[in-house]
Amino acid sequence: MNMGQSLVIKGELVGGEDLTLDGRVEGKVSLPDHVLTVGANATLLAEVVAKSVIVLGTIRGNVTAKEKFELRAGGVVDGQLSAPKVAMAEGATFNGKIEMPKKGEKG
Numbered sequence: 001m002n003m004g005q006s007l008v009i010k011g012e013l014v015g016g017e018d019l020t021l022d023g024r025v026e027g028k029v030s031l032p033d034h035v036l037t038v039g040a041n042a043t044l045l046a047e048v049v050a051k052s053v054i055v056l057g058t059i060r061g062n063v064t065a066k067e068k069f070e071l072r073a074g075g076v077v078d079g080q081l082s083a084p085k086v087a088m089a090e091g092a093t094f095n096g097k098i099e100m101p102k103k104g105e106k107g
Helices: none
Strands: 008-014 019-020 022-040 041-057 058-060 063-071 076-077 086-088 093-095
Touching: none
Parallel strands: 008 022, 019 022, 022 041, 041 058, 041 063, 058 076, 063 086, 076 093
Antiparallel strands: none
């Protein structure tokens, strides 16, 4: 599912499918069994929990990725990150703390 850049969501976003966000979210995003892609035009002021997280836009808040986290060129994350696998491209910006629990551990 795709959510366009003109959308603004305030509160909790919970989903049961992969999601691409290009708008603004303030609150919490929960996709524990699915992939969240934060598009280049997206701004999340949110706590994020997902199976995998791919960031091209901006997240300001804590991120928990159960399988992997990928910060692509131009992406910005400001907050704590917990993920067993982390990839960051040249040109990405990360400010915060990274915890890399072994798969199966709570993070």
